[in-house]
Each structure stands twice: as structure tokens, then as C-alpha cells.
Amino acid sequence: xxxxxxxxxxxxxLALISGCAPxxxxxxxxxxxxxxxxxxxxxxxxxxxxxxxxxxxPVAPLTGLRVFEPEIGPALCIKIENAPQARPQLGLNSADIxxxxxxxxxxxxxxxxYQSTIPPTVEPVRSIRPMDPNIALPFRCALxxxxxxxxxxxxxxATGIQLMTMDRGDPGxxxxxxxxxxxxxxxxxxxxxxxxxxxxxxxxxxxxxxxxWGFAESADQSTAGANGTAxxxxxxTMSGGEVPHWTWDATSGxxxxxxxxxxxxxRTGADDSTATQIAASNxxxxxxxxxxxxxxxxxxxxxxxxxxxxxxxxxxxxSDGKTVPIKWSKDGAKDxxxxxxxxxxxxxxxxxxxxxELVPTYGSITTx
Numbered sequence: 060x061x062x063x064x065x066x067x068x069x070x071x072x073l074a075l076i077s078g079c080a081p082x083x084x085x086x087x088x089x090x091x092x093x094x095x096x097x098x099x100x101x102x103x104x105x106x107x108x109x110x111x112x113x114x115x116x117p118v119a120p121l122t123g124l125r126v127f128e129p130e131i132g133p134a135l136c137i138k139i140e141n142a143p144q145a146r147p148q149l150g151l152n153s154a155d156i157x158x159x160x161x162x163x164x165x166x167x168x169x170x171x172x173y174q175s176t177i178p179p180t181v182e183p184v185r186s187i188r189p190m191d192p193n194i195a196l197p198f199r200c201a202l203x204x205x206x207x208x209x210x211x212x213x214x215x216x217a218t219g220i221q222l223m224t225m226d227r228g229d230p231g232x233x234x235x236x237x238x239x240x241x242x243x244x245x246x247x248x249x250x251x252x253x254x255x256x257x258x259x260x261x262x263x264x265x266x267x268x269x270x271x272w273g274f275a276e277s278a279d280q281s282t283a284g285a286n287g288t289a290x291x292x293x294x295x296t297m298s299g300g301e302v303p304h305w306t307w308d309a310t311s312g313x314x315x316x317x318x319x320x321x322x323x324x325x326r327t328g329a330d331d332s333t334a335t336q337i338a339a340s341n342x343x344x345x346x347x348x349x350x351x352x353x354x355x356x357x358x359x360x361x362x363x364x365x366x367x368x369x370x371x372x373x374x375x376x377x378s379d380g381k382t383v384p385i386k387w388s389k390d391g392a393k394d395x396x397x398x399x400x401x402x403x404x405x406x407x408x409x410x411x412x413x414x415x416e417l418v419p420t421y422g423s424i425t426t427x
Contacts, residue, residue, distance in 0.1 A: 340411025
């Protein structure tokens with residue numbers, strides 16, 4: 060018995076030195092034999108995966124996807140800058156739909172439509188242009204912008220659309236304190252404030268936001284997915300300075316945006332380390348007429364206007380790694396842009412977010 064006690068003590072000491080708890084001794088038939096200790100295997104817990112939550116709310120009209128919330132709120136149409144000084148923008152991947160339009164000086168600007176997913180903030184909010192109400196009105200949204208020439212603001216107000224603008228002192232706007240982002244490329248929009256200020260008496264009252272197009276049950280059942288041509292890249296020439304292209308990424312099932320050869324990025328937070336590449340389930344590129352106006356910007360560059368009302372044309376729809384030729388048309392200011400195939404049948408898109416490229420007729424749409 061004494062020998063057994065000594066052996067246990069030694070074992071305990073050895074366990075303490077090695078950082079492990081002692082293992083219970085195994086009894087033997089011979090009292091004079093040293094006790095041999097065999098490690099007892101400890102079963103590892105079976106890993107369990109966290110199930111992905113299933114949205115149980117209504118289907119969002121602008122994405123065709125079901126949401127988590129019990130109801131879907133109003134839409135916000137927000138002007139977002141796309142000059143190099145503005146990149147990477149904040150919150151673009153949260154938008155249901157983004158329109159890219161040509162403005163003065165050979166650059167483009169975005170109108171981002173938010174409804175199913177509302178990020179805390181967006182940046183940089185910029186000024187209004189003459190075509191903006193015609194794009195925004197079909198969504199029955201508030202039009203949010205930093206400012207603009209008085210004639211453009213007055214023309215927008217005359218349409219009856221609700222305006223939220225920094226220049227007028229409306230709430231929800233601030234300047235980014237990050238010194239690397241300088242005015243006018245640093246206007247932050249507080250989305251919760253904007254949502255709280257939406258006036259239900261405007262934009263057709265409490266009528267729900269209409270869907271501008273149909274959505275298929277799945278990507279492979281969409282018009283392009285079912286009938287399109289396999290496409291790796293779609294390039295659009297917007298102007299001499301802006302030639303974005305979209306590359307199909309089969310892993311994510313998304314089209315990824317590039318500005319020239321560089322991935323186009325968007326932030327989810329204040330710091331650039333939160334940036335991820337801009338991605339879309341659908342890219343709609345339509346050929347539109349650009350009209351001149353009698354107005355110029357502060358640098359003296361003529362302000363163009365994208366003509367969409369009472370107009371029609373052709374384009375390309377990209378979904379599910381494929382592209383298909385389409386037609387488009389738009390009647391009055393409050394009517395949506397209607398998309399059809401070449402036989403005038405309505406097209407369906409892949410459920411998810413959509414980018415619409417308003418490509419000038421002097422530009423080009425190239426697929427490879």
C-alpha cells in the first residue's frame with residue numbers, strides 16, 4: 060500500500076508539471092507491481108452548424124426576395140457620387156437597385172434605391188440632376204440629395220416628389236470627420252432619420268412600391284438564365300472617362316463590378332478596411348439618348364440630361380452568368396422602365412439586387 064501511495068504521488072506531480080489532470084490508476088492483481096496508468100480517451104463533442112435563418116416576411120418588390128421584417132417600409136432614392144475622390148462609397152451593396160447615369164465632365168453618378176435593406180448610413184450624398192425625378196418617381200420614394208442648381212430643384216419639386224436636401228437644412232445630413240474625405244465628397248446620410256421623415260401624403264400616399272419588373276423563382280429560370288448566352292464579362296462605355304465592366308463570379312452567383320482594371324469597392328463601415336467589391340444579381344444595360352441642356356456646372360461643363368420619358372430602345376440583360384438582348388420603354392414620368400425580350404414578352408430577373416446602366420447611344424455595350 061505504501062508503494063501504491065508513492066506511485067500516485069509521483070503521478071500527480073508529473074501531471075501537474077505537464078499541465079494535465081491526473082488519470083485514475085488501474086488496479087492490479089499483484090500488490091507489489093507498479094501501477095500502470097492508461098489514458099482514458101475523452102470523446103470530442105460533435106460539431107453542430109448554426110442553421111441559416113429563413114426570412115418569413117413579405118417579398119420585397121424591388122428584389123423578389125423575402126425579408127425578415129413583418130412589413131416593408133417606404134423606399135428612399137439617394138444620389139451617390141462616383142467621382143474617384145468618392146470611392147469607395149458607403150452602403151452601395153445594400154441598395155435594391157442602383158442606376159448609373161452620365162453627368163457633366165465625363166463622369167457618372169448613381170441613384171441608389173433602398174427599401175428591403177436599410178444601412179445605417181450612406182456616403183457621399185451628392186447633388187440632383189434634371190433626369191433624377193423621372194427615374195425616382197416610379198418608386199414612390201423620397202428623393203435625397205445634397206443640393207443642386209435651383210432650376211433642377213424647382214423642377215423636381217414641381218413633380219410632387221418629396222425632396223430631402225442638405226442645402227435646405229433638412230435633417231439627416233452631416234460631414235464625415237475623416238480628414239481624408241474632403242468636401243464636397245464627404246456628405247453622410249443618416250438613413251434612420253430619412254426614413255422617419257418620409258411623408259406618406261406624397262408619392263401616391265400609402266400605395267405600395269410597385270415592382271418595375273418580374274422575378275423568376277430562381278436564377279436558372281430567369282430570362283437570361285434560361286435562354287441567354289454564357290458570358291464572362293459585360294463592358295459598358297458610359298463616357299470617355301467611365302468604362303465600367305462586370306465579370307461573372309460563379310462562386311458567389313454575382314456579377315462583380317470593375318472600374319477599368321480595378322475592383323469597384325463599397326464600404327460597410329467608416330473605415331476602408333470594411334470595403335468589399337460591388338456585386339449584383341442582375342445588370343441591365345440599356346441604350347439611352349443624352350440631350351444637352353442650356354446649363355453648365357461651376358467648372359463650365361455642360362450639364363447633360365438622360366432622356367427616359369416617352370422613350371424606348373434596346374439593351375442587354377445579364378443574369379446567372381448569361382446575357383440576352385432586350386428592349387426597353389418608358390411612358391410618363393411616373394411610369395417604370397419596362398423590359399421585354401426581342402419578341403416583346405416581359406423578362407424576368409434573378410431574385411436579388413440589380414444595377415441599371417443608362418448607357419448613352421454614343422457609348423457601347425460589349426459582352427464576351
